[in-house]
Amino acid sequence: MRRCAALILVACAAGVAVAQWLVPSTMQGVLSGLLLGLVILTVLSQRSSTQQTLSSLNEAHAEQLESERRYRALFDACSDAILVYRLEEDGRQGQLVEANEAACHSLGYSRAQLLAMTAEDVHAPEARRHVQDRARALSEAGILVFETVHITSDRQRRPVEVSARLVEIGGRRLCLTVCHSIAAHKELEGFLRGLTDLDELTGLLNRRGFFTQAERIRRRARRSHRQVLLMYLDVDGLKRVNDEMGHAAGDGLLVAAADALRCAFREEDVVARIGGDEFVALALLGCRDDERLDCQAITTRLEDAVRVKRAELGDAYDFSVSSGSVIANADELDEIDELLARTDQRMYRAKRERRRERDGAEEMAKAR
Helix, strand or coil, rough: HHHHHHHHHHHHHHHHHHHHHHHCCHHHHHHHHHHHHHHHHHHHHHHHHHHHHHHHHHHHHHHHHHHHHHHHHHHHHCCCCCEEEEEECCCCCEEEECCHHHHHHHHCHHHHCCCEHHHHHEHHHHHHHHHHHHHHHHHHHHHEEEEEEEECCCCCEEEEEEEEEEEECCCCEEEEEEECCCHHHHHHHHHHHHHHEEECCCCCCCCHHHHHHHHHHHHHHHHHHCCCCEEEEEEEEEHHHHHHHHHHHHHHHHHHHHHHHHHHCCCCCEEEEEEECEEEEEEECCHHHHHHHHHHHHHHHHHHHHHHHHHCCCCCCCCCCEEEEEEEEHHHHHHHHHHHHHHHHHHHHHHHHHHHHHHHHHHHHHHC
16 A cells, blocks of 8 residues: 555656646646645555554454463363473473463472473472483474373472473474373372282281382392391191181281281381281391391290280180291392291291190190
């Protein structure tokens, strides 16, 4: 429109120049008036065009603001945490550039605090070793789904499933991540795993749980160059209680024996019921000079705990616990089945010796 008005003005100016040369002077006033009218008409036309342009720009701006408002509303209405961060040229996770309200709520930071952090800052320390590998995989595939652990402002761990996607906005290479909490799933998973690793009656570990935790003790023993005490234990008197008082009473006796073992061993030790009236325990000992003392302390605590439980249950529950033990190092724990067989044999020898002592005492009592 402006170009058209300029052409009109040029044409008018040329017409006036020609008219002044050809037309008498009496017509110059008329031509000048005509030229002024054309100029006014052109100015009005330009003003109208400018107003239309400004109106179009205002409408476009208003539409853009409304679009951004709708986007922000949807962005913040999402119940999952959304984090957007720059992806550096070397693949590192860069500065956070956007975060929704769910991210602020779940991580415990304000939006301003989050935008002053890098994406790596929200990962728990133990999860950061995987960050670079995942960044490379994301760069190659463009999209990636994985599980990780975020850390909140009060240092709490928050397991999440992350859906990450590469995007380009304004010429910048960004990564958009949607983080879904899987804390409830992990809790249920741990509960179900506990059901498979625990003995239903006593609450101690079962056979499967024992071998799983024995590997943990073996690694600790190797790192600290310490030895371990392995004990195989058997409840004496269970058959008599089952026969005379019923299996419910026998179950009560097994629970009492399990409680006695809990009292004898520490929380970090491994105690399990591996079947029937048989139990095993694995305890990390102190320095070599203290091994005998630790073993004696555990045996003494076990005898005291059994005596207390026997008194609680009453005279009808006359039971004891026989045990066999061996001290081993981390390398010997690699052959834990063989160690269990050795402690089992020692336990039965102790059981036979106790039976002979009891029979001998009864014979002496009868002779009197």
